[in-house]
Amino acid sequence: MIVVPLLAAPVVAMLPNGRLPWLLSSAVSWAVLAMAWCLLRGVLDTGAISYQMGGWAPPWGIEFRIDTLNAFVLFVVAAIGAVVTPFAGPSARSEVPERLTSLFFCLYLLTYTGLLGITATGDIFNMFVFLEISSLSSYALIALGRDRRALTAAYQYLIMGTIGATFFLIGVGLLYSVTGTLNIADLSARLPALEEVRVVHTAFAFMVAGVALKLALFPLHLWLPNAYTYAPSAVSAFIAATSTKVAVYVMIRVLFTVFGVEFSLREMPLQPILLVLSIIGVIATSLMAVNQLDAKRLLAYSSVAQLGYMAIGISFGTVLGLTAAITHIFNHALMKGALFLALGAVAYRIGSTRIRDMSGLAKVMPWTIMAFAIGGLSLVGVPLTAGFISKWYLVSAALEQGWWWLAVIMLLTSLLAVMYVWKVIEVAWFRDLPESRADVREAPLSLLIPVWVLVLANIWFGIDTRFSAQVAARAAEALLGVAP
């Protein structure tokens, strides 16, 4: 499953520019989705699957270990990939120079490989390597944006991302020096005996700080808005919907599997730190989002806020909180994917995503703006959309702890979300269409279909939560050791 996109990447790079690389990448992404679905079914039926590289038994050999959480995150990444890749063809043709298309898809598949690899691996050093594969190729993808600020954004992301990854590596090294193992399952068996050792505490601090940089937890989010804003549309949609989600997965894995919930949240002072930072983060970035002039940048800030919600869910350390965080990984991928793709369709037609330039667009591109509106409702958390479900779990997790004030804060920040989503809708729907835009037409069907697949998924998973929430709950229970 990881091998397919990895092998396809150099093949794609050698193909002639034009449509061929796109068609092959789409085929690969659909194949991966099918495999991820089979894997998820298999894990749900029979429990964790372990694959040993080259027949070496863990803990010495490298192991791929898939449990409910992995399989779920893999499925999310594969699903977004399968929707975004077909979209990337026409969208990239309008934004990336013709001579670079095959390289563009090569990088794209490498990012995809890296993200799948991080999720599947059961070896903590491999996690670092895959993290770097996906990061390096995504820096390059961001740099392909049309605006020259894409270059500085990519540079800034590179510096911050490398520091984060190196912090993670320091943590891995320190852990290895005390336990002599790199296998995640083995680490979690050996660490409880070493909880008093200071090296373990240091390793914990380094790893959490490193991953927090990668997932753009509030004060460490500075690279994110620029990177999302100036990247090509398809790339923004793909990395916004997947790469930070995978970083959240790494965080969950490190906190709950490697170190164990007692150590991570009770013994180390992480719970208050995570909680306070994410609450400030959610409020501050939502306020910033309200003030943005560019719709993509607005969504980028709102992403940081949504990541804050996930961090709040993690910081509870309860089954309900973790369920909320994992469900939100899924739902946020759906809604941010839909929103960024809708903006990609806008950029395809008018070549800009500034809110001012979108005035009156609903008259000529009703389907695109409608998709954006529904995605926005989901972001706000209106009932019958996917966003409502994760907010519901989050609020009930807060109430379970007796923290009603936190529930109030979440409702208030949802109001801020209403404000920034409305800002775009209002301009696009109720302002007059300028004369110069009179010849703009609806986005082509090849762009609209991926957008609407995600929009309908938002509605579907807002009504039928059997799949998303139940799998998330099972994963959370498994992580906390409540149920088998």
Place this chain on the structure above:
Amino acid sequence: MDFLGHYNYWIVIFLMMAGLFTVINRGNLVKKIVGLNIFQTSVFIMFISFGYVTGGAPPILEDGITLYANPLPHVLILTAIVVGVATTALALALVIRIREAYGTIEEEEIHVQDQDF
């Protein structure tokens, strides 16, 4: 004595701090990359120190040797070095493109140009 006995770790800490300081403090984009490199290298030295056993032999089977050094950290670091090389190459390539687009590689001046834009 113990203080000096772990001298390699002091070197690691010094390099780490120096590298991070350079990344944060310098406005020149190339100097930032140099700092990043120093920072990464310090981590490599740390890993290699873990793997070293005083008097240990390389892990090759031979008569009369009982103490072996652990080769795994060294192998890991080879991988990490490759990652580091790739990062540096990409960063330098980006700097070249930035220089083409802005005509400067000083962070302050780029910032000013973006403000005007």
